[in-house]
Amino acid sequence: MPHRNARLTVFGRRLLVERVCSGRPVAHVAAEMGISRATAHKWIRRWRAEGEAGLHDRSSRPHTTPHRTAASVETRVCDLRQSRKLGPARIGPILGLPASTVHRILTRHRLNRLAWLDRPTGTLIRRYERERPGELIHVDVKKLGRIPDGGGHKALGRQAGRATRNNMGFDYVHSAVDDHT
Known part of the structure; x- marks a missing residue:
């Protein structure tokens, strides 16, 4: 996923290729799009070698790691x-x-x-493992007191806040988390 200020997205690369294929010089198209000639040539070269797939982003992960620990x-x-x-x-x-x-x-x-790790044996501890999603669900209920217009006791003091708070009640937030691991 390109960053939000990227000059070329996949759509921009297609536009670059279309403009160059219509016969315009790469340097002119690059200047119009605000990119360097080298970058424009890179995307044109990839498009010619790989087609539409060459315009998409690639992973920056190396194919091999020659110095990886044995x-x-x-x-x-x-x-x-x-x-x-x-x-x-x-x-x-x-x-x-x-x-x-x-x-x-x-x-x-x-x-x-x-x-x-289990201290005596050194094996990795798996607390629990469920076969299917939905097999173990955690449900939590949070009770939230409603705050009256004009503020509660912190703004008005305990006695003044109590008078305006009559019949305010509570709101409850329910959350359910599926714990499939």
């Missing part, structure tokens, strides 16, 4: 966390890794919170 090291980090209950600052020196890397590995494997 799976065997990640397994060792998880084992130390579950067996010894050590934190990133203690696991890092044991394995020769920075604490930030250890924390990232623990977060990836959902072991970053000691409270989520």
